[in-house]
Amino acid sequence: MKTKYLLLSKEDHWVRPFFKKYKGLLALVLFLGFLTFFAASALMFTSGYLISRSAAKPENILMVYVPIVLTRAFGIARPTLRYVERLGSHNWVLKMTSDIRLKLYQSMETRAAKSKSEYQTGNILGILAEDIEHIQNLYLRTIFPAIVAIILYVAIVIALGVFSLPLALLMFLLIGVILIVLPLTSVLVNNARVYRQKAKKHVLYNQLTDAVLGVGDWQYSGRYQEFLTGYNEAEGDVRKEDKVMKQYSRRESLLKQVIFGLIVIVLFVWAGNYFGATGEVKYLNWIAAFVLAFFPLIDAFAPVSDSLKELPLYEDTVRRLSELPSVEVQEENHEPLDILTEDMSIEFKDVDFRYEENQKLILESFNLVIPTGKVTAILGKSGVGKTTLSKLLRGDLIPEKGQVLINDYLTSELKEQQSEIIGVLNQSPHIFNTSIRNNIRLGNLEATEEEIELAAKQAGLESVYEKLPLGLDTLVEESGKRFSGGEQQRIALARILLQDAPIIIIDEPTIGLDPITEKQLLETVFNVLKDKTVLWITHHLVGTHYADSIVFLENGHISMSGTQKELLTTNSKFKELYQLDLYE
Numbered sequence: 001m002k003t004k005y006l007l008l009s010k011e012d013h014w015v016r017p018f019f020k021k022y023k024g025l026l027a028l029v030l031f032l033g034f035l036t037f038f039a040a041s042a043l044m045f046t047s048g049y050l051i052s053r054s055a056a057k058p059e060n061i062l063m064v065y066v067p068i069v070l071t072r073a074f075g076i077a078r079p080t081l082r083y084v085e086r087l088g089s090h091n092w093v094l095k096m097t098s099d100i101r102l103k104l105y106q107s108m109e110t111r112a113a114k115s116k117s118e119y120q121t122g123n124i125l126g127i128l129a130e131d132i133e134h135i136q137n138l139y140l141r142t143i144f145p146a147i148v149a150i151i152l153y154v155a156i157v158i159a160l161g162v163f164s165l166p167l168a169l170l171m172f173l174l175i176g177v178i179l180i181v182l183p184l185t186s187v188l189v190n191n192a193r194v195y196r197q198k199a200k201k202h203v204l205y206n207q208l209t210d211a212v213l214g215v216g217d218w219q220y221s222g223r224y225q226e227f228l229t230g231y232n233e234a235e236g237d238v239r240k241e242d243k244v245m246k247q248y249s250r251r252e253s254l255l256k257q258v259i260f261g262l263i264v265i266v267l268f269v270w271a272g273n274y275f276g277a278t279g280e281v282k283y284l285n286w287i288a289a290f291v292l293a294f295f296p297l298i299d300a301f302a303p304v305s306d307s308l309k310e311l312p313l314y315e316d317t318v319r320r321l322s323e324l325p326s327v328e329v330q331e332e333n334h335e336p337l338d339i340l341t342e343d344m345s346i347e348f349k350d351v352d353f354r355y356e357e358n359q360k361l362i363l364e365s366f367n368l369v370i371p372t373g374k375v376t377a378i379l380g381k382s383g384v385g386k387t388t389l390s391k392l393l394r395g396d397l398i399p400e401k402g403q404v405l406i407n408d409y410l411t412s413e414l415k416e417q418q419s420e421i422i423g424v425l426n427q428s429p430h431i432f433n434t435s436i437r438n439n440i441r442l443g444n445l446e447a448t449e450e451e452i453e454l455a456a457k458q459a460g461l462e463s464v465y466e467k468l469p470l471g472l473d474t475l476v477e478e479s480g481k482r483f484s485g486g487e488q489q490r491i492a493l494a495r496i497l498l499q500d501a502p503i504i505i506i507d508e509p510t511i512g513l514d515p516i517t518e519k520q521l522l523e524t525v526f527n528v529l530k531d532k533t534v535l536w537i538t539h540h541l542v543g544t545h546y547a548d549s550i551v552f553l554e555n556g557h558i559s560m561s562g563t564q565k566e567l568l569t570t571n572s573k574f575k576e577l578y579q580l581d582l583y584e
């Protein structure tokens with residue numbers, strides 16, 4: 001079990017900083033919250049007095065003129081203050097949660113380059129949907145009302161103390177039960193339950209994303225019903241916990257109502273005695289006023305224990321957030337590198353790389369040079385490190401030893417210039433659910449219509465969109481479903497052409513395509529990318545004539561290299577592999 005609370009402590013780097021950042025608005029919101037209840041209470045007080053006084057038939061209207069004006073004033077002030085307070089508090093909370101979302105995004109981005117696998121999509125969805133919403137509620141439903149209630153509590157006890165010390169003490173105890181004893185008991189009783197429920201909900205989120213991503217496989221395997229049953233059971237579990245907690249809430253709410261009833265009776269008896277004892281009729285008018293003034297305060301006190309019960313949830317939220325990678329504030333003004341010159345050669349210089357410390361080196365003293373405007377094909381068994389090589393080139397991974405350079409600049413320094421320098425054509429480019437034109441435009445938002453059309457033509461899309469009534473404005477449907485794999489790759493290629501980066505990574509874009517489409521696509525790709533420096537990851541030897549150099553990766557080193565022609569004539573192993581590939 002936890003020993004130290006994180007929420008709003010110094011170690012809380014997620015909620016506390018924003019709490020401090022907007023503290024001026026926060027103070028205003030709290031003050032307005034207090035004023036709202038004060039106006040509500042004063043409204044009831046003046047109306048109570050007015051009713052009592054009017055019932056005693058005043059000689060003329062002027063005798064009750066002041067309470068009439070006050071009743072009107074407080075009647076207008078209460079909703080106005082409430083409105084402004086809501087506006088302020090929501091504005092405050094939305095500002096803060098938007099900052100937290102941004103921080104979450106930055107944190108994931110920091111991590112994304114290194115390893116996406118540590119944080120499942122479901123976890124992130126859970127954090128975005130549940131946790132940040134909890135933080136939103138933390139302020140709107142818990143912290144603000146609790147602080148306002150405590151201010152009111154102190155004000156009431158002091159105000160009553162002026163009239164009678166025993167009454168002030170009694171109110172101190174009775175309201176104290178509602179504001180302190182009940183919430184604490186509730187936190188103690190429900191703590192474990194709330195945690196359990198939240199953990200179960202996170203399991204549900206993970207199951208859901210997994211299920212949505214793999215829905216086809218559940219269907220094909222004939223285990224759809226089994227999956228549904230499992231999911232329903234997990235959901236049932238969450239509901240069961242929910243039921244127990246609701247039962248507790250109902251009982252607690254009953255107890256609160258009884259205490260409120262008791263407070264009203266105590267106030268009534270005391271006011272009756274206090275003002276009745278004076279023997280003067282005019283003082284009797286204050287009795288109803290005193291008792292009625294308490295009623296609006298019930299709205300301030302009642303929700304506190306309900307919301308404090310959720311404190312463990314907020315604590316858990318902050319804990320989960322604090323486990324995310326911290327965001328180094330990268331405010332440093334990163335000077336753009338003067339990297340774009342004639343020379344866009346790539347060099348891997350004595351590179352050692354592995355993902356984890358105790359892992360075998362994936363690249364060991366690895367050296368490779370790709371001259372400007374040349375194509376190097378990287379081949380090797382699955383898992384040998386081809387994709388790793390491309391990630392090192394993008395600067396997403398940093399070598400343990402050695403350097404990865406483009407035009408003598410470290411690729412890890414590229415930062416936001418990365419997309420300006422390196423384009424990627426991979427196995428499954430994402431085609432967004434918009435028109436072909438917009439999908440291509442993604443490569444360069446500033447491109448003109450003519451440039452987009454030229455890129456589409458160069459990528460060989462003309463024959464595709466010409467047949468369509470809407471041409472380039474045809475919607476591609478979700479994930480590009482409307483088009484074949486080869487056509488989707490051509491859209492991605494057009495996007496890259498528009499991006500016009502001098503270096504291109506081609507990571508098996510032809511995988512899953514039939515040999516004829518593969519051949520046609522490769523022809524287009526290498527035709528339009530002929531001036532670029534290209535790192536081409538492939539499994540196929542057929543087509544490697546497009547490469548100026550072929551490199552075989554094995555055990556972290558280059559085991560074979562040369563042009564297709566050279567290798568075919570001098571290397572029997574290559575020849576053998578080439579023959580095998582021909583018959584595949």
Ligand SMILES: Nc1ncnc2c1ncn2[C@@H]1O[C@H](COP(=O)(O)OP(=O)(O)OP(=O)(O)O)[C@@H](O)[C@H]1O
Nearest residue numbers: 114115355356362381382383384385386387388389
């Ligand atoms: N994030 C990671 N953490 C730990 N190990 C990883 C990670 N990513 C890849 N690896 C391991 O590094 C090795 C090289 O992976 P890489 O993806 O570069 O291979 P590849 O040659 O591109 O394979 P394929 O041809 O199947 O795509 C593999 O053994 C893989 O399991």
